[in-house]
Amino acid sequence: MARWEPDARERLVRAALDLFTEQGYDNTTVVQIAERAGVTKSTFFRHFSGKREVLVAGQDALCQLLTDGIASAPSTATPLEAVAAALDFAASAFTPERRDFGPQVEAVIAANTELQERDALKRTSLASAIAEALLKRGVPDPTSSLAAELGVLALKRTHARWSDPTNQETFSELARQSLDDLRAASAALT
Amino acid sequence: MARWEPDARERLVRAALDLFTEQGYDNTTVVQIAERAGVTKSTFFRHFSGKREVLVAGQDALCQLLTDGIASAPSTATPLEAVAAALDFAASAFTPERRDFGPQVEAVIAANTELQERDALKRTSLASAIAEALLKRGVPDPTSSLAAELGVLALKRTHARWSDPTNQETFSELARQSLDDLRAASAALT
Numbered sequence: 001m002a003r004w005e006p007d008a009r010e011r012l013v014r015a016a017l018d019l020f021t022e023q024g025y026d027n028t029t030v031v032q033i034a035e036r037a038g039v040t041k042s043t044f045f046r047h048f049s050g051k052r053e054v055l056v057a058g059q060d061a062l063c064q065l066l067t068d069g070i071a072s073a074p075s076t077a078t079p080l081e082a083v084a085a086a087l088d089f090a091a092s093a094f095t096p097e098r099r100d101f102g103p104q105v106e107a108v109i110a111a112n113t114e115l116q117e118r119d120a121l122k123r124t125s126l127a128s129a130i131a132e133a134l135l136k137r138g139v140p141d142p143t144s145s146l147a148a149e150l151g152v153l154a155l156k157r158t159h160a161r162w163s164d165p166t167n168q169e170t171f172s173e174l175a176r177q178s179l180d181d182l183r184a185a186s187a188a189l190t
Numbered sequence: 191m192a193r194w195e196p197d198a199r200e201r202l203v204r205a206a207l208d209l210f211t212e213q214g215y216d217n218t219t220v221v222q223i224a225e226r227a228g229v230t231k232s233t234f235f236r237h238f239s240g241k242r243e244v245l246v247a248g249q250d251a252l253c254q255l256l257t258d259g260i261a262s263a264p265s266t267a268t269p270l271e272a273v274a275a276a277l278d279f280a281a282s283a284f285t286p287e288r289r290d291f292g293p294q295v296e297a298v299i300a301a302n303t304e305l306q307e308r309d310a311l312k313r314t315s316l317a318s319a320i321a322e323a324l325l326k327r328g329v330p331d332p333t334s335s336l337a338a339e340l341g342v343l344a345l346k347r348t349h350a351r352w353s354d355p356t357n358q359e360t361f362s363e364l365a366r367q368s369l370d371d372l373r374a375a376s377a378a379l380t
Contacts, residue, residue, distance in 0.1 A: 117307035190377040
């Protein structure tokens with residue numbers, strides 16, 4: 001009956017975030033999230049495999065965007081130009097809605113070690129995916145690994161700037177600036 | 191009564207690794223680990239806060255060695271020279287015993303998502319600690335963050351080479367090589 005719940009997914013994310021914030025992540029059950037969102041438990045499980053996944057929803061999509069971006073870069077692109085293409089593609093995942101949720105998501109994660117671990121693995125997985133996509137283009141290791149770490153660092157810094165309530169710039173603009181900053185830092189290192 | 195169990199800690203690590211390997215991490219209890227090691231449950235808890243901590247034991251010590259190494263570098267040292275000093279200090283944590291346990295620890299972690307998450311957070315924490323120690327030396331952000339990621343990447347690569355059964359080189363020698371490789375890769379990127 002998914003067609004009768006067009007915004008169920010978004011309502012579930014909102015409900016979960018509110019409950020995690022109000023009563024803590026550990027004290028919140030899937031049943032409570034579904035109730036708050038006004039959907040059934042089975043609707044919850046059509047969208048998420050568990051309460052933790054509500055917070056990392058979109059990881060697979062983000063990973064796909066990053067690797068698609070790298071694959072799309074012209075064959076003449078340098079590793080960092082390929083990473084820039086990855087961030088350009090990734091920008092489409094950072095919707096206004098995601099920006100609204102951002103600070104609350106960060107606060108919930110910061111309050112719970114289990115979630116910090118999940119988040120750390122997410123970053124590690126993104127770095128591995130980028131490194132692998134670069135290897136496929138013929139970028140040798142460890143240049144591929146280093147460029148991937150630089151990409152993830154740029155993503156993290158871009159996200160922090162973009163989520164700032166005073167920010168007026170687009171994710172893409174900020175991503176370019178972050179990459180430029182990191183490219184300069186990398187040059188200063190060597 | 192810790193003085194009657196001089197090698198209890200090592201026996202507990204060995205017992206835990208064997209049980210995790212034989213029957214899986216999720217199926218292993220603290221009571222089983224203590225029994226296998228021939229100690230009481232309360233002895234277990236004098237050494238570790240839980241079964242998961244057996245696998246990440248030494249993280250705080252490693253973190254301390256890395257930051258001590260950075261603090262010890264001469265004031266004229268470049269960020270990467272400070273990171274090299276961190277890895278030099280860290281080498282003392284990589285004992286022959288740890289090398290023996292290494293492949294088994296890796297296999298147990300690779301088989302369990304929860305442990306992979308814990309391991310990912312460990313790497314993130316090490317990077318943050320290195321970045322903070324560099325900031326304290328006046329290395330500006332994002333150079334500090336980038337040098338820290340490079341250090342963690344070097345640590346990971348060094349550990350993999352050092353744990354290889356055919357390896358004959360010391361941790362310090364391999365760390366220097368890894369850092370040189372990454373410095374070259376970083377120069378190639380920019």
